[in-house]
Amino acid sequence: MSSPTGNKYTVLLPTYQERDNLPLIVWLLVKHLGGCGYNYEIIVIDDNSPDGTLEVAKQLQEIYGEDKIVLRPRKAKLGLGTAYVHGVKHATGNFIILMDADLSHHPKFIPEFIKKQSEGNYDIISGTRYALGGGVYGWDLMRKLISRGANFLAQTLLRPGASDLTGSFRMYRKDVLEELVSRCISKGYVFQMEMIVRARECGYTLGEVPISFVDRLYGESKLGGMEIVSYAKGLLYLFATT
Numbered sequence: 001m002s003s004p005t006g007n008k009y010t011v012l013l014p015t016y017q018e019r020d021n022l023p024l025i026v027w028l029l030v031k032h033l034g035g036c037g038y039n040y041e042i043i044v045i046d047d048n049s050p051d052g053t054l055e056v057a058k059q060l061q062e063i064y065g066e067d068k069i070v071l072r073p074r075k076a077k078l079g080l081g082t083a084y085v086h087g088v089k090h091a092t093g094n095f096i097i098l099m100d101a102d103l104s105h106h107p108k109f110i111p112e113f114i115k116k117q118s119e120g121n122y123d124i125i126s127g128t129r130y131a132l133g134g135g136v137y138g139w140d141l142m143r144k145l146i147s148r149g150a151n152f153l154a155q156t157l158l159r160p161g162a163s164d165l166t167g168s169f170r171m172y173r174k175d176v177l178e179e180l181v182s183r184c185i186s187k188g189y190v191f192q193m194e195m196i197v198r199a200r201e202c203g204y205t206l207g208e209v210p211i212s213f214v215d216r217l218y219g220e221s222k223l224g225g226m227e228i229v230s231y232a233k234g235l236l237y238l239f240a241t242t
């Protein structure tokens with residue numbers, strides 16, 4: 001079946017301890033991308049999860065095929081930012097979708113990203129929780145404050161012209177993503193924000209699509225105190241240098 005847009009979409013799924021979530025997220029991706037006739041592949045980047053995520057991914061590969069599920073594991077937990085860098089090296093699509101594997105980002109929004117992209121011929125489409133009717137569900141007050149605070153600080157210091165700077169559900173043209181990752185120095189959670197700041201520097205166009213972010217059911221977030229400290233350091237660095 002030829003893709004309705006003539007494009008190929010590569011979904012990068014970084015996983016660390018996502019054994020219970022992976023079958024469902026993959027099934028939903030197949031449903032919303034394959035079911036709509038899009039040409040796609042899913043690249044799973046597992047960082048040697050002790051819970052056996054990679055073994056689950058291998059079973060999924062047998063079910064859906066090696067052309068649809070591509071495995072690019074790494075030997076150790078090396079961080080979310082570098083997982084994307086690693087994944088994009090193996091991508092064969094001309095558009096790349098970055099998303100979490102824990103069902104916080106629902107694949108039903110991807111056809112909306114694709115529609116928005118073709119309407120404005122944008123270089124980047126960013127899912128937004130903080131404008132246009134997007135939202136967050138299931139987080140406690142503390143986590144909401146951390147996210148809002150991180151966004152507010154970044155908006156105030158960097159003024160990058162996007163409503164959700166720390167979210168990671170986005171679609172990029174492949175060459176744009178490659179250019180941006182080569183310019184980014186962050187390795188942890190601050191990576192998402194730096195990508196938008198660099199995109200603005202390079203003059204790339206950005207469209208936004210409202211998304212609802214639902215907190216994970218299975219497993220735990222990897223966002224801890226260390227990540228918050230490194231986020232603050234990264235933000236100050238960007239403030240001082242851009």
Ligand SMILES: Nc1nc2c(ncn2[C@@H]2O[C@H](COP(=O)(O)OP(=O)(O)O[C@H]3O[C@H](CO)[C@@H](O)[C@H](O)[C@@H]3O)[C@@H](O)[C@H]2O)c(=O)[nH]1
Nearest residue numbers: 014015016045047079080083100101102166168221222223
């Ligand atoms: N391969 C790999 N994957 C990782 C690593 N750390 C996290 N992941 C994967 O990256 C995704 C996001 O990790 P979570 O631990 O679920 O992040 P979160 O706390 O829910 O944070 C989300 O929201 C933040 C903003 O509100 C985002 O900044 C963040 O990117 C993510 O979308 C999941 O699929 C998780 O398995 C890592 O070191 N290596």
Ligand SMILES: [Mg+2]
Nearest residue numbers: 102104216221
């Ligand atoms: Mg999560």
